Amino acid sequence: MTLPTLTTVEALDPAFAEMAAVSFRQAGTGTELTPRERILLLLVADVCEQVxxxxxxxxxxxxxDNGLDADDLRELLRFISYDSGYPAALAALERLAEVEREHGLPGPTGQSHRLNADGTGSPLPAAMRAEVRALDPGFADYMDLQSRLRADMSRISVRERAFATMTVDVLYQTLQESFRAHVGRALGTGATPGEVRAAVRATATFGMTRTWRAMNVLDALLADQEEQEGKRTTPGA
Structure with a gap:
C-alpha cells in the first residue's frame, strides 16, 4: 500500500506539514470520541468540502487502520448523501473506488442494507413530519422517502450517524432546524454534552470560523436542553 503519508506533505512544504500535523493532533485530543468516530467525521467533512x-x-x-472496511465506508456515503447532497456523495464514492484500485485495497463485498423505496410512512418523529408537511407536502414526501431509504442501516451506529449529520450541519452552516434535530438525536443515544461538543470541535480543521459559529449555537441548544430537563425533574414545574 503506497497511500500518501506525512512525508508526502513535507515534500510539498515542510512548514505547512508541521502546521497541519500539530493542528490535527490538537483536534484529535481528548477521550470523548473514539478514533473510529473521529475518522468518520473527517470523511464526512471531505465529502461536504469535496476534498x-x-x-x-x-x-x-x-x-x-481503525477497523472500518469498504462496506462500512460505502454505508457512510449512502447515509450522508441526503444531507451532503447526492452529487457530492457520488463524487466521493467514485473517488473511493479509484483509491481502492490504485492502491490494491480490499473492495466492497456487495453487502448492503435493505431499501424501502416503495413503502409508506417514515421513522422520523411525528412532530417533525407534521411541521415539514405544513411547510410543503411535496418536500415532506421527499424527506419521508430519505428516512425510509436509511431505516435498515446498521454498519454505522446511530450515535455515529448523529455525529455525522451534525458535521454536515457545521460545514454547511445549517444550524437551525436540522442541527437542533441532530444534536437531539445524539443526546438521545446517550451522548453527553461534552461528547456532542467534541463532535462539533472535530470540524475545526476544516474551517475554524464555522466551528466557532456552531459552538455558539450548540451552547444555546445545550442550555435550553438543561433548562427543559430541570423543569421535568422539578416537582410542580
Missing part, C-alpha cells in the same frame, strides 16, 4: 485528493486518501487509510 477528494490527498486528504481523502489519508483519511481512507486512517479508516482502514
Amino acid at each position: 477528494l485528493g490527498m486528504p481523502f486518501e489519508l483519511h481512507v487509510r486512517a479508516a482502514l
